[in-house]
Amino acid sequence: MTPLESISEKLGITEPWIEKGGVHWLTLGAAKVRELAKAMNELHARFITITAYQLPKDEGFRLEYHWDLDGQLLGFNFQLAAHSIDSIYDLCEATDWIEREIHEEYSLDFQGREYEPLLLRQGDTTGVNLRDAVATR
Amino acid sequence: MSYKIPMGPYHPALEEPYKLDLICEGETVIDSKLHIGFNFRGIEHLAETRNHIQDIALMERVCGICSFIHTLTFCRAMEGLTNQTPPPRAQYIRVIMAELERLHSHVLWAGIAAKLMGFKTMFMTCFELREKVMDILAAISGNRVNYSMNRIGGVNRDITDPASILKMVEALELEMARTVIPIFTTSRTATSRCAGIGVLTTEKALSCGVVGPVARASGLPQDLRKAAPYAAYAEMDFDVPVQPAGDVTARLLVRALEIMESCKILRQALAKLPPGEIHTEGEKFIFTTGTATARVEAPRGEVMYSVSWKEGSRNPARVHVRTPTFAVMPAIRWMVKGARLADTPLIQASIDPCYSCTDR
Numbered sequence: 001m002t003p004l005e006s007i008s009e010k011l012g013i014t015e016p017w018i019e020k021g022g023v024h025w026l027t028l029g030a031a032k033v034r035e036l037a038k039a040m041n042e043l044h045a046r047f048i049t050i051t052a053y054q055l056p057k058d059e060g061f062r063l064e065y066h067w068d069l070d071g072q073l074l075g076f077n078f079q080l081a082a083h084s085i086d087s088i089y090d091l092c093e094a095t096d097w098i099e100r101e102i103h104e105e106y107s108l109d110f111q112g113r114e115y116e117p118l119l120l121r122q123g124d125t126t127g128v129n130l131r132d133a134v135a136t137r
Numbered sequence: 138m139s140y141k142i143p144m145g146p147y148h149p150a151l152e153e154p155y156k157l158d159l160i161c162e163g164e165t166v167i168d169s170k171l172h173i174g175f176n177f178r179g180i181e182h183l184a185e186t187r188n189h190i191q192d193i194a195l196m197e198r199v200c201g202i203c204s205f206i207h208t209l210t211f212c213r214a215m216e217g218l219t220n221q222t223p224p225p226r227a228q229y230i231r232v233i234m235a236e237l238e239r240l241h242s243h244v245l246w247a248g249i250a251a252k253l254m255g256f257k258t259m260f261m262t263c264f265e266l267r268e269k270v271m272d273i274l275a276a277i278s279g280n281r282v283n284y285s286m287n288r289i290g291g292v293n294r295d296i297t298d299p300a301s302i303l304k305m306v307e308a309l310e311l312e313m314a315r316t317v318i319p320i321f322t323t324s325r326t327a328t329s330r331c332a333g334i335g336v337l338t339t340e341k342a343l344s345c346g347v348v349g350p351v352a353r354a355s356g357l358p359q360d361l362r363k364a365a366p367y368a369a370y371a372e373m374d375f376d377v378p379v380q381p382a383g384d385v386t387a388r389l390l391v392r393a394l395e396i397m398e399s400c401k402i403l404r405q406a407l408a409k410l411p412p413g414e415i416h417t418e419g420e421k422f423i424f425t426t427g428t429a430t431a432r433v434e435a436p437r438g439e440v441m442y443s444v445s446w447k448e449g450s451r452n453p454a455r456v457h458v459r460t461p462t463f464a465v466m467p468a469i470r471w472m473v474k475g476a477r478l479a480d481t482p483l484i485q486a487s488i489d490p491c492y493s494c495t496d497r
Contacts, residue, residue: 071364
């Protein structure tokens with residue numbers, strides 16, 4: 001069984017991986033994020049980052065989680081129905097700063113953790129969208 | 138009784154602003170908290186308001202030292218969205234520039250580390266060596282810092298005099314082998330300040346997701362130039378130095394050995410530099426809808442860009458930059474735990490932090 005097949009099995013996913021531009025992609029439901037972190041820990045994969053995408057109008061957010069597995073770049077897509085997702089900080093401490101940064105920039109809530117401000121915004125303000133702030137200047 | 142010592146955001150021991158609250162018992166650090174964001178620039182969001190040409194210039198300013206690496210990663214992502222493949226000569230020039238930038242970064246770091254050890258003569262030696270690299274970078278690109286070398290589909294400037302670069306490589310190799318490495322590894326000043334200090338174990342390095350020389354100095358053999366080769370790295374023969382100790386000495390050694398490996402790569406790239414064009418034809422690019430991701434091994438470790446575009450748009454829909462210091466800096470908390478207060482500036486410097494990258 002390949003590492004990618006073992007990840008699918010651990011997560012109970014039957015959809016195939018999609019390889020695009022050197023990244024192996026899997027789309028998951030937000031409820032799977034903690035299972036994903038545990039599966040990555042078991043494989044000793046290295047966490048890289050989370051990228052937040054604000055979708056048009058009121059469609060919410062999409063998050064992309066990236067891990068490196070022996071040089072292979074893995075990407076996991078999460079479409080958020082609400083402005084929150086479970087934090088994986090307790091399972092993967094490398095996510096600490098990026099979860100805090102996304103929380104400050106977009107006011108997304110990573111549930112189950114406490115935040116200390118990264119001071120990206122004056123006065124520790126969260127939920128002030130930087131994209132909107134730049135666009136209105 | 139414990140007490141808190143705030144270090145920063147403006148402090149003589151820090152080169153740039155960030156804040157470290159050190160919780161101490163006597164002279165021993167028992168815990169710490171890091172604060173960043175004092176100069177946060179919102180570059181990712183600013184990129185959404187610029188076109189691709191303006192964005193290359195913008196991304197060059199994410200970091201003052203790895204400016205080439207940032208545009209290389211950004212252009213590689215955009216090449217994925219525009220279906221461009223740079224010609225072989227451009228791929229070799231990218232390797233040469235990336236390794237020159239690594240030399241410049243590592244030698245600069247060695248100088249700063251020497252200064253923090255109280256070893257001023259070594260600081261002077263390292264900065265003299267660095268000038269030789271800067272001269273070559275300026276000769277190739279016309280600039281000492283922001284080189285404007287990368288474009289979608291290749292590079293803007295050719296290398297017309299490979300022999301002069303080779304001369305600098307030989308001089309640098311000689312001085313590193315004759316002076317810098319022996320002194321850093323055997324002098325009492327260096328060893329007494331660095332050995333067994335600021336340890337990051339292999340397990341902690343993996344769980345913190347650290348990258349680059351810091352990871353390799355903690356026994357993790359990760360290097361994208363080997364694991365996921367880009368540009369012309371697949372055609373280069375080189376080793377990835379790894380040290381298991383995880384202390385400041387290990388970080389120093391890894392970077393010193395990487396300088397020698399960079400010289401080895403430069404010799405090969407200069408000898409095999411293929412003839413031909415340095416970029417693809419045309420100036421207008423058609424961006425397809427989607428997200429492209431690119432990763433590059435910068436001097437401080439992995440840089441990753443995710444660039445998202447909508448067909449027909451002038452500007453990217455989203456640019457996300459994951460810089461190496463953003464991944465490495467949280468691990469300082471574990472490195473300073475149990476350290477003497479006086480060692481904390483050197484421990485912080487040993488990760489070669491870039492606050493400009495972190496506050497991107």
